[in-house]
Amino acid sequence: MPKNYLLQPLDSKRIKEFDKEKLLGMGLEDAIIYYFDSVVADKIQKIPIHFENIMEARFFNEKQEIRIFNDEGSWSGSLFQHMGKDSCRGEEPWIDEKYFLIQKNKKGDFPSQLRVRKYIHYDEDQQAYIGYVKPMKLIFKGGKAR
Structure with a gap:
């Protein structure tokens, strides 16, 4: 079955390379960040990103998303890319x-x-x-x- 998106795992090393400039350079615009003591939802360029305090974060635009998780200092995540319509069904899935x-x-x-x-x-x-x-x-x- 064809997929209408790609979902690739991100390792800890790659996640640690992300900063605000890199996220914006990828075309990502918005963020939802779950800190240990609060939740922030805003434009990426308007918010400070404190990786040491993040439990989960989602950086996104209409076609892409970077999702990261902090499991007691061990980082994991994924890169999502929208690929368009499902060619097999011909409908928007x-x-x-x-x-x-x-x-x-x-x-x-x-x-x-x-x-x-x-x-x-x-x-x-x-x-x-x-x-x-x-x-x-x-x-x-x-x-x-x-």
Whole structure:
């Protein structure tokens, strides 16, 4: 069965090479970072990235995602790349959705929505299931993606 995306594992050495400039150079725009003491969702260029305090992070744009995990100092992760339509089915094998985000601090500019793409897979009996959920874009208050 053809896939409409590539998912490649990232090793600890490669993950440690990522910094803000490299992420932006890859065309990644938005981030959701789960720190030990908080969660941050914003544009990559606007947020400090403290790798020593990260539990999980997702850096993404509409076509790519870098997802990293810190398991007590041992880093793992993946690089996701969207490849387009499923050539076998001729349909879009995904569902796009928007999630509304709640902010405790209403001051300043903050994301109010998150666009996600749910990729549909099929098992051996052709039963559909969601195989991967990828964040695509943070939408900021006022309805604009910055």
